[in-house]
Amino acid sequence: MKQSRKIDSVLIEQLELDCVIGVNPWERLVKQRITIDITMDIDLSAAGKSDSIRDTVDYSRVVKAVTAEVNSSSYRLVEALATRVAEICLEPERVRSVVITLRKPGAVKSATAVGVTIRRSR
Numbered sequence: 001m002k003q004s005r006k007i008d009s010v011l012i013e014q015l016e017l018d019c020v021i022g023v024n025p026w027e028r029l030v031k032q033r034i035t036i037d038i039t040m041d042i043d044l045s046a047a048g049k050s051d052s053i054r055d056t057v058d059y060s061r062v063v064k065a066v067t068a069e070v071n072s073s074s075y076r077l078v079e080a081l082a083t084r085v086a087e088i089c090l091e092p093e094r095v096r097s098v099v100i101t102l103r104k105p106g107a108v109k110s111a112t113a114v115g116v117t118i119r120r121s122r
Contacts, residue, residue, distance in 0.1 A: 007096060008044035010057050013037050017067055020074040021081060021104060028074070035113070036066065036085060037101040041121075042094045057092045065091070078102050078116050086120040097121035 015038065018031040040057055047056035065088045075081040082102040089098040103115035 007041045010040045010042055010044070010059055011038070012040075012059055012063060015063065015066065017070040019070045019081070021076070021078065022107075023076045033105060034070070034078075034081075035103045035105065036070075036082075037099075038062070038066070038085070038089055039099040040089055040092075040095045041097045041099075043096075057094050062089055062092070078104055078114070079118070082116050082118050083120075086118055090120060090122060095122075 015036040016033060017036065018033055020028060020031055021034065022028065022032065040059075040062070042057055044056060047053075049055075066085055069084060069088060070081065073081060073084070075084075082100045085102065086098050086100045089095060089100070097120065099117065099119050101115060101117040103113040105113040107114040
């Protein structure tokens with residue numbers, strides 16, 4: 001029987017960043033808070049044995065890259081920003097797929113937040 005490769009996940013939860021985002025004129029003038037949850041699917045068995053950063057994804061580098069992109073961005077749609085964040089998260093070779101949940105608190109008066117969840121893979 002062929003043994004399947006394990007897929008584990010690296011999580012980054014509730015990353016809070018500020019950016020210009022939205023379609024309304026006032027949203028183009030001020031930075032707004034967004035939150036991002038990232039789940040990167042990766043085989044972590046080698047890292048579990050070696051205890052070496054070389055065998056996993058350096059999530060601090062991912063966070064720095066995502067933060068730099070988001071802080072300097074001015075997307076109109078959360079869908080577009082989430083797509084770009086997914087592309088950044090797929091840059092490390094070991095990451096097989098990613099799930100991004102991006103929320104924009106206060107975007108709708110009667111809701112805590114609005115947002116999207118997208119899934120991308122190599």
